[in-house]
Every structure is written in C-alpha cells, then in structure tokens.
Amino acid sequence: MKYFFSILFLISACFNLFGQASRYAPTAVKLGVDPGTLGYMIFSEKRGFFEVEGDIDIDRFFVVANYGLSNYKLSEDTYVYENNGSYLRLGADINFMQRNPHLNVALFGLRYVASSFNDKLDYDTRAVIHSQTGWPNTRETISNPNAKANWYEMVTGLKIRVVKQLYMGFTLRFKFLMKIKGTKNLRPYYVPGFGKNINTSAFGFNYYISYRLPFRKKIIYTDSDNKVIEEKKK
Amino acid sequence: MDKFAFHLEMLFMPAEKRRSYKFIFWVVFILGGNLFFSCQNENCVSVFNNYLLVGFINADTLETGEIEFHKNDTIFYSVTAVGNDSVFYDKDDVLSTFTLPVNPALGLTTFSLEMIDSIRYDTLSLDPIDIDTIYYINPTPHTITVSYNRSQRIISEECGVEIAYTKLKVEEISFPTSNLTEDKLSRFNEVNIEIFF
Numbered sequence: 001m002k003y004f005f006s007i008l009f010l011i012s013a014c015f016n017l018f019g020q021a022s023r024y025a026p027t028a029v030k031l032g033v034d035p036g037t038l039g040y041m042i043f044s045e046k047r048g049f050f051e052v053e054g055d056i057d058i059d060r061f062f063v064v065a066n067y068g069l070s071n072y073k074l075s076e077d078t079y080v081y082e083n084n085g086s087y088l089r090l091g092a093d094i095n096f097m098q099r100n101p102h103l104n105v106a107l108f109g110l111r112y113v114a115s116s117f118n119d120k121l122d123y124d125t126r127a128v129i130h131s132q133t134g135w136p137n138t139r140e141t142i143s144n145p146n147a148k149a150n151w152y153e154m155v156t157g158l159k160i161r162v163v164k165q166l167y168m169g170f171t172l173r174f175k176f177l178m179k180i181k182g183t184k185n186l187r188p189y190y191v192p193g194f195g196k197n198i199n200t201s202a203f204g205f206n207y208y209i210s211y212r213l214p215f216r217k218k219i220i221y222t223d224s225d226n227k228v229i230e231e232k233k234k
Numbered sequence: 235m236d237k238f239a240f241h242l243e244m245l246f247m248p249a250e251k252r253r254s255y256k257f258i259f260w261v262v263f264i265l266g267g268n269l270f271f272s273c274q275n276e277n278c279v280s281v282f283n284n285y286l287l288v289g290f291i292n293a294d295t296l297e298t299g300e301i302e303f304h305k306n307d308t309i310f311y312s313v314t315a316v317g318n319d320s321v322f323y324d325k326d327d328v329l330s331t332f333t334l335p336v337n338p339a340l341g342l343t344t345f346s347l348e349m350i351d352s353i354r355y356d357t358l359s360l361d362p363i364d365i366d367t368i369y370y371i372n373p374t375p376h377t378i379t380v381s382y383n384r385s386q387r388i389i390s391e392e393c394g395v396e397i398a399y400t401k402l403k404v405e406e407i408s409f410p411t412s413n414l415t416e417d418k419l420s421r422f423n424e425v426n427i428e429i430f431f
Contacts, residue, residue, distance in 0.1 A: 074388070074391055076391065076394065078394060078395070079388070079394060079395050081388055121386055121388070121395070123386070123394075123395045125338040125339045127394055127395065128284075128338050128394070128395050128396065128397050129280050129389065129393060129394055129395065129396050130280055130282065130283035130284070130396075130421065131283060131284045131335075131338050131397065133284060133318075133320070133335030133338070134318055134319070134320035134335070135317075135318050135335065135337055135338060135339065136317075136318075138339040140339060140386075142386050185383070185384060185385045185386060186385075186386050186387070187385065187386070187387035189387065189388040
C-alpha cells in the first residue's frame with residue numbers, strides 16, 4: 001500500500017519531465033476510493049474491504065492501478081472460515097468519450113490482478129456432508145498460510161464529473177482465468193478481489209469516487225491531430 | 235440534481251436517447267452491485283463421501299479352463315474400525331460389498347473383520363424357536379488398513395464442509411489377494427478394493 005501512490009506519482013512525474021510537448025504526456029492523476037466499503041461495514045458481517053484506485057490520464061488512455069485489502073468470515077454452528085488478504089490490479093483503459101469537455105470517461109480496459117491471502121477453516125467432523133458414520137466428533141483446523149491467486153479482467157464503466165474535479169462512477173468487471181497457487185488440502189472459499197471461488201470466472205462491480213489532480217490543461221485532439229477542444233471548467 | 239447529472243453531450247445523440255442513457259447509468263449505478271453479486275450460484279452437490287467399498291470376489295475355474303469372477307456373499311461376525319465404537323456389520327448381514335466409513339479426522343483407518351469359523355446349532359426341543367445358535371469366532375480377525383488424502387472445502391454457506399478422499403492406498407491387508415480398483419471415495423463408486431476370498 002505504501003508504494004502504491006509513490007509508484008503512480010513516479011510514473012506520472014517521468015512522463016511529465018520527458019513528455020512536455022507530447023500528445024501522450026500525462027495530464028492528470030485521478031485518485032479514488034470505492035465507497036462500497038461503507039455499505040459492507042454497515043450491512044455485512046461477513047465481508048469487509050477497502051479499495052483505492054489511481055489512474056494516469058494519457059490522451060485517450062489511462063494507466064490504472066487498484067489496491068485493495070479484504071477480509072471475509074463465515075461463522076456457522078459447525079464451521080468457521082476466515083480469509084484475509086490483499087490484491088493489486090494493474091492495467092489500462094481506453095476512453096470512448098475522449099472529446100467530452102468535462103473529461104467524463106466511458107471506459108473499456110484490461111487488467112492483470114494478483115492476490116495474496118491466508119485462510120483458515122475450523123470445522124466439526126460430524127458436520128461434514130455425506131459423512132454420518134458414528135465416528136466421534138472432533139474439531140479440525142486446516143489453513144493456507146501463504147496462498148496466491150491471479151487472474152485477468154475485462155472492464156467497462158463510466159466516470160462522470162459531478163463537481164469541479166470530483167468524479168463518480170462504476171466499473172463492471174468480467175474476471176477470468178483465475179488460478180490459485182500455494183494451497184494444499186484446503187480449497188479457498190473466497191479469493192480477495194475475485195470473490196467466491198466457485199468458478200474460474202466471475203463478474204464484479206465497483207463504485208468509485210475519484211478526485212482528479214491535473215498537471216496541465218488537457219488538450220483534446222481530433223484524429224487529424226488538430227486541437228479542437230480544451231478542458232471545460234465547471 | 236444538476237450538480238450530479240452527467241454529460242453525454244459530446245456523443246451527439248438526440249435528447250430522448252440522452253435521457254435514456256442517463257436513466258441506464260443511474261439504474262446500473264444503484265442496482266449494479268446487487269445484480270452482480272447475486273448472480274453467483276452455488277450448488278449444494280458433493281460426489282464425495284467417506285465410505286470405503288470393499289467387494290468380495292470369488293474365482294471359479296470353468297470346464298473350459300477359463301476363470302470366472304463373481305461376487306461372493308460373505309458373513310462376518312462383526313466389522314468395526316479402530317477408534318470407533320460402532321459395529322458396522324454383524325452376523326445377520328450377508329453381503330458381497332461392505333461399506334466401511336473411514337475416519338474423517340485422520341488420514342489412516344484400520345478396519346477389523348471378525349471371521350466366523352463355524353456355527354453350532356443346539357436343538358433343545360423340537361420347537362425350532364428354541365434352537366440355540368453358537369458362533370465360533372476366529373481369534374485372529376482380518377484387518378484392512380487404508381491411507382488417503384483429505385481435501386476440505388466449503389461447498390456453500392448452507393451446505394457446509396465437504397471432504398474429498400483421494401489417493402487411497404492399501405497400507406496393510408490380511409487377506410491374501412486384493413486389488414485396489416478406485417482410489418477416490420465417491421458416492422458413485424461400485425467398489426474401491428476387491429478381495430478375492
């Protein structure tokens with residue numbers, strides 16, 4: 001987490017230094033959080049997460065990174081499952097509303113996601129499905145102390161300027177080709193950033209509230225590279 | 235509301251269409267999370283159980299010289315497991331396939347099968363109800379020790395925990411000839427270990 005914003009600023013600073021005159025010099029960094037975390041804090045005893053997002057605005061493209069912390073707990077009479085971990089998404093978006101003077105974004109993008117987590121299952125052997133046998137009940141514990149997962153995402157969404165440099169939006173995600181490593185006998189029920197480990201693909205949804213920090217005025221180019229529109233101040 | 239309205243002017247679409255896009259945006263924005271998190275289905279289905287299926291097979295040599303295998307109905311005085319007080323089968327069970335539950339808390343289970351050497355019927359009267367049956371048990375029971383790998387997972391919150399028993403191995407068996415036919419314990423197995431007896 002401590003490197004997340006540093007990396008973003010470092011990348012943007014490099015572009016800033018070496019790309020003054022370039023069309024592809026970054027013009028802004030957008031930093032955001034997923035306010036859905038508040039909903040889970042209030043309404044869900046099982047799941048909690050905190051996710052931040054940062055992107056660098058380069059012409060009609062964005063270099064995007066998300067970092068999230070996650071915990072998940074299922075507590076039933078016969079078993080308790082706990083999962084804690086973090087995830088990092090890296091990727092790029094293309095903006096289909098490039099000419100919008102408010103710098104609204106209709107995006108499509110790709111992500112590579114790496115997640116690391118630990119999970120633990122405590123269960124009563126008498127409660128195991130299809131296992132009613134007269135064996136004495138014992139409480140068993142099994143864990144994955146250092147599990148990892150990775151997958152890819154196709155994302156689409158909107159980010160709309162609501163006031164000054166403040167944006168609101170959402171992202172729909174199709175997560176696919178999920179692979180888990182570092183587990184032995186416990187199959188993780190939950191993967192931070194991915195969700196329940198039912199299939200190797202899943203859909204996801206995030207809200208974002210972001211603040212745009214511009215370096216310079218964004219110039220919007222036509223296809224013939226003529227400057228046609230400048231950023232519209234609200 | 236103007237403050238929070240979003241702007242699609244640059245898409246050059248008619249006003250009616252713009253309004254419908256705004257509507258779609260807010261519908262997805264408000265309901266999206268619920269729609270996408272509720273579409274993950276979990277089936278309460280498990281093919282695994284902890285039953286080791288032991289089949290007893292008899293081999294007959296036919297007149298043609300071919301060997302024919304067939305299931306052999308067998309009686310044991312009792313079938314138990316080390317660490318379990320239950321008697322899984324007794325002298326009243328005449329079966330060719332015995333279902334033996336392995337220990338879900340350990341990766342190794344030893345079963346004890348007490349053989350009946352002979353049966354004596356003592357007739358005290360002509361009334362058949364008074365026939366007293368005495369079983370003579372072989373002092374050395376047969377044993378089957380199996381090891382297996384246990385993999386745990388939560389099927390769903392409602393269904394709970396499943397253990398998959400795989401990589402079954404026969405560690406020790408007192409029967410002279412046996413054959414491991416299936417190394418997973420499953421509800422769809424016919425037999426895991428064949429014993430030629």
